[in-house]
Amino acid sequence: MCANPTQLLIPLHVSYIQKLGDSKDDLAYHLSAHLRLNAIYWGYTALAIMNHPDALDREQMIDFVMSCWDQEAGAFGAHPDHDAHLLSTLSAIQILTAQDAVDKVDVDCVVKFILSLHQPSGVFAGDQFGEIDTRFLYCAVSALSLLGRLHELDKDGKREKTVEYILRCRNYDGGFGSCVGAESHAAQVFVCVAALAILDRMDCVDVDTLAFWLCERQLPNGGLNGRPEKLEDVCYSFWVLSSLSILGKVHWIDVDKLVAFILSAQDTENGGIADRPGDMVDVFHTLFGVAGLSILGYPGLVDLDPIYCMPAKLIEAKGLRKSWEALPRREA
Amino acid sequence: MSTPAPVPIQGEEPTIPLFAERPEWADVVPLEQYEGVNPLAPIMYTPVYKDATNYFRGIVKIGEKSQRVLELTEAIIRLNPAHYSAWQYRYETLLAIDAPLDVELKLMDEIAVKYLKTYQVWHHRRLLLTITRKPAQELDFITRSLTADTKNYHTWSYRQWLLAYFNDEDELWTGELDFVDAMLAQDVRNNSAWHHRFFVVWGCGVREGEEDRERVYKRELTYVKQNISLAPNNLSAWNYLRGIMEHTKTPYSTVKAFVRPYTLPIDPTSVDIVDLENPPPTKGANLPCPSAIEFLADIYEQEKNTLEAIELWTSLASQHDVIRKKYWEHRIRDALEAART
Numbered sequence: 001m002c003a004n005p006t007q008l009l010i011p012l013h014v015s016y017i018q019k020l021g022d023s024k025d026d027l028a029y030h031l032s033a034h035l036r037l038n039a040i041y042w043g044y045t046a047l048a049i050m051n052h053p054d055a056l057d058r059e060q061m062i063d064f065v066m067s068c069w070d071q072e073a074g075a076f077g078a079h080p081d082h083d084a085h086l087l088s089t090l091s092a093i094q095i096l097t098a099q100d101a102v103d104k105v106d107v108d109c110v111v112k113f114i115l116s117l118h119q120p121s122g123v124f125a126g127d128q129f130g131e132i133d134t135r136f137l138y139c140a141v142s143a144l145s146l147l148g149r150l151h152e153l154d155k156d157g158k159r160e161k162t163v164e165y166i167l168r169c170r171n172y173d174g175g176f177g178s179c180v181g182a183e184s185h186a187a188q189v190f191v192c193v194a195a196l197a198i199l200d201r202m203d204c205v206d207v208d209t210l211a212f213w214l215c216e217r218q219l220p221n222g223g224l225n226g227r228p229e230k231l232e233d234v235c236y237s238f239w240v241l242s243s244l245s246i247l248g249k250v251h252w253i254d255v256d257k258l259v260a261f262i263l264s265a266q267d268t269e270n271g272g273i274a275d276r277p278g279d280m281v282d283v284f285h286t287l288f289g290v291a292g293l294s295i296l297g298y299p300g301l302v303d304l305d306p307i308y309c310m311p312a313k314l315i316e317a318k319g320l321r322k323s324w325e326a327l328p329r330r331e332a
Numbered sequence: 333m334s335t336p337a338p339v340p341i342q343g344e345e346p347t348i349p350l351f352a353e354r355p356e357w358a359d360v361v362p363l364e365q366y367e368g369v370n371p372l373a374p375i376m377y378t379p380v381y382k383d384a385t386n387y388f389r390g391i392v393k394i395g396e397k398s399q400r401v402l403e404l405t406e407a408i409i410r411l412n413p414a415h416y417s418a419w420q421y422r423y424e425t426l427l428a429i430d431a432p433l434d435v436e437l438k439l440m441d442e443i444a445v446k447y448l449k450t451y452q453v454w455h456h457r458r459l460l461l462t463i464t465r466k467p468a469q470e471l472d473f474i475t476r477s478l479t480a481d482t483k484n485y486h487t488w489s490y491r492q493w494l495l496a497y498f499n500d501e502d503e504l505w506t507g508e509l510d511f512v513d514a515m516l517a518q519d520v521r522n523n524s525a526w527h528h529r530f531f532v533v534w535g536c537g538v539r540e541g542e543e544d545r546e547r548v549y550k551r552e553l554t555y556v557k558q559n560i561s562l563a564p565n566n567l568s569a570w571n572y573l574r575g576i577m578e579h580t581k582t583p584y585s586t587v588k589a590f591v592r593p594y595t596l597p598i599d600p601t602s603v604d605i606v607d608l609e610n611p612p613p614t615k616g617a618n619l620p621c622p623s624a625i626e627f628l629a630d631i632y633e634q635e636k637n638t639l640e641a642i643e644l645w646t647s648l649a650s651q652h653d654v655i656r657k658k659y660w661e662h663r664i665r666d667a668l669e670a671a672r673t
Contacts, residue, residue: 035414081365081389083417129420131455172530172575181496181535182489183527215656216567222655228523228567230483252659 004260005268008293010300013286014052016271017043020283036079037068041091042287044098048311049290049302053098062101065092073128074109084113085127090139094310097146097318111149114140118158122165123179133178134169137162138191142308145198145320153199163201166192174209186217186226190239194307197246197322211249214240222257223276233275234265234285237292242306245295248325255296255327262289297327348407350380351387356400362386363393381411392421397428406439413447419456426460433464445477454486458493467498475511482515488524492531505539508532520559526568534579549580554608557590561611564594570623584631591631594624595644622653629663638671 020043040061047055068076073084076092089110096102117125117140124136141162144150153159169176169192175184176192189210196202217224217240223232224240237258244250264277265285272281273289294304303312306324315321351357363386384407391401405422408415426436437460444453461467474491478484498504509532515525533542533552542548556573560566577584590610598619602612613619625644632641642664649660 083420085416127416127420129416129423129455130459131451133451171527172534172579173527173571178485178489179493181492181531183485183524185485212659215659218655220655227483228571229521230523252656252662254655254657257655 004264005266006260006263008050008263008290008298008300009266009268009271010050010052012268012271013266013273013290014047014050014055014271016267016281017047017283017286018055037065037076037088037091037095038078039283040064041094042283044095045310046283046287046290048098049287049294049304051300051302053311058099061095062099062104065095066104068092069105073113074106075113076110083127086114086117086124086136086139086143087126089113090143093143093146094308098310098314102147107147107149111144111147111152114144115152115158118153118162120161121180122158122161122163124162134166134176134188134191134195135178137165138195141195141198146308146318148318150198159199163196163199163204166196167204174206174213183227184213186214186224186236186243187239189214190243193243193246197307197324198320200322202246202323205247207247207249211244211247211252214244214247215249215252218253218258222254222259222261224253224258231276232261234262234273234292235275235288237262238288238295238309241292241295242309245306245326246322246324248323250295250325250327259293259296259298262292265289295326297330299330299332301329303329348380350383351404351407352383357387360387360390360394360396363389365389378411381408384408384411385415388418388421392417397425399429399431401425402431409443413443413450413453416452419452423456423459427463433460434466436460437464441473444473445480448477448481448484448487451486454490457490458497461494462497465498467494467501467504470494471504471507471511478515482519482522483524485524488528492528495532496536499536502540505532516559520563521566521568523568523571526572530572530575534576545580549576549582552576553587557587557611560594562614564613564617564619564621564624567623570627574627584627584634588628588631591624591627594619594621595628596620620652622648625652633667638667641667 020039044056044061047053065076067080068078068082068088070077070082070084075084075089077084078088082088093102093110096105114124117127117136119125119132123132123134124140125132126136141150141153144152153162165180166176168180169178169182169188171177171184173184175186176189177183177185178188182188193205193210196204216228217226217236219225219232221232223234224236225232226236226239241250244252262273265274265279266272267274267281270281272283273286274281275285290301291304291309294301295306303326304310305312305315305321306326307322308315308320312321352362362383365382365385384404387404388408391404402422402425405418405425408418409422425431426433437457440453440457440460444457447453461470471491471494474487474494477487481487495505495508509529512525512529512532515522519525533548538545553576556569556576560569560573563569573587577587593612596619598613598617625648629641629644632638632644645660645663649657649664653660
């Protein structure tokens with residue numbers, strides 16, 4: 001791997017994502033079955049942001065998504081035969097929305113599944129096993145919104161309860177955690193802020209305090225961490241930047257240094273982006289590296305909607321665009 | 333406190349006989365994984381994992397809940413701790429056959445430390461605890477887990493869940509501040525520990541002996557000042573200081589005398605003065621400290637001393653915190669705007 005690439009190696013990353021899944025002997029492979037549907041969403045979205053939305057076969061993608069349908073629960077598992085979960089259900093809805101294929105799904109069933117996971121406290125469980133987390137709350141709100149069914153939350157005060165729960169996760173440092181009482185964490189800040197944005201309740205956010213906490217995530221090497229005194233990681237380029245973008249403060253960080261950091265985590269031989277320079281690449285960090293660069297106005301990329309983490313045009317076309325601000329797209 | 337049992341560390345895939353080769357499993361029909369179209373993801377499982385999950389699907393299909401299901405799901409979890417269906421079925425089985433949950437927790441002690449970063453490990457434990465309702469020994473277990481990874485998000489939030497869930501059990505809470513002390517003594521920059529301190533002191537109601545909030549505030553103020561003095565460049569401690577002042581609505585200006593020495597270059601001619609109210613920066617500290625400059629600027633801003641605040645922000649933008657230059661410039665613009673109107 002050559003040191004410090006200064007450009008985003010788009011053709012290499014496209015071919016890296018296309019080849020994913022060819023590595024059949026990879027030990028890590030069977031261990032990631034529980035993320036398979038998410039992985040396809042990550043791969044597809046990265047391709048779309050790199051302006052190669054057709055690099056994966058549309059029909060195959062839709063067929064795979066539909067094969068993950070859990071008839072009993074009425075939602076999607078991460079893999080055929082897996083139990084339905086909110087994490088994989090959101091990925092399925094995102095992929096089908098991007099492919100204009102939501103008509104293949106029994107939407108009423110999915111909505112029922114999502115609403116059944118709403119807890120009296122206002123948070124959502126991920127599945128019937130009952131684990132709760134603001135991540136699942138975001139998945140529920142985002143999926144309902146993409147399906148045009150957000151108004152279902154208006155029944156029985158679910159919407160207010162949901163907002164209240166998010167606000168109870170706010171900590172003394174201005175950040176948000178995974179549940180009430182838990183430490184602030186940049187990824188949890190994203191899910192909380194993006195959910196508030198979808199719910200049109202950004203008025204609840206102390207913008208300056210939170211945005212400065214997010215800026216403080218930038219380390220001298222340009223990379224961002226998720227909590228004070230933790231290592232930088234490319235995925236925070238999305239969690240932190242998307243939040244800053246929703247707050248309209250992306251320009252508060254050192255853009256050039258962050259761009260250089262993300263680019264330095266590329267595998268210049270086989271494509272893909274790692275958590276940090278020199279580590280193994282994966283599709284998760286590849287998406288979040290590319291997504292971060294899009295928000296930073298990197299030339300040649302497609303605009304990303306930071307709230308839904310999907311192409312901005314698509315979200316606009318659905319009439320779901322909320323207020324956010326990315327840096328202007330630069331010329332190559 | 334009892335001595336914790338050593339936690340066995342396993343590095344390799346366990347060598348267990350295939351379920352297909354065991355006579356006691358001969359009555360179960362294994363079900364192959366559905367292998368449909370799969371664009372990013374053709375599955376090639378290892379034979380051991382494939383065998384176990386085939387039998388798992390077979391068991392789920394017939395709805396069997398028995399002792400051997402515990403054995404089977406344990407095997408799967410050891411191969412893939414993120415297999416949430418195996419966890420879920422295991423939990424249902426434990427309840428269905430009325431299995432001894434203390435035995436399960438003991439097994440989980442080992443599995444949790446091995447797979448600290450897996451969500452399911454912790455959720456399973458929460459479910460067990462809501463039934464056993466014996467939280468006391470959990471704290472020891474968590475403390476042991478944290479030695480393996482002192483900032484593990486799941487472990488810390490499990491501890492917070494446990495304390496909040498059993499909020500009324502005062503004896504559960506009595507050792508928490510000592511515990512935080514010990515964690516911070518190990519690493520004073522551990523943000524999780526600082527967060528936990530806030531949770532314990534301010535976040536979860538007022539405990540017996542803590543009713544005098546002014547006294548508690550003074551104790552916490554002294555504590556955080558001492559820790560800043562030992563390691564001034566510690567974002568977590570400065571955040572804690574701000575946090576307790578905001579929480580108690582104490583004006584920042586009340587700590588001006590403490591903060592100021594941290595905003596100056598180190599003074600080699602200074603002599604040690606024991607000032608418990610305002611402990612000075614430790615010898616050899618890297619000064620000035622950007623968090624202190626930011627704090628002092630906030631004090632000036634609150635005092636409407638705009639010019640002094642701007643001078644500090646300018647020093648941050650140009651010298652001490654250049655990476656956030658744009659933010660400091662925004663503060664300067666905002667203050668000038670406010671001063672004009």
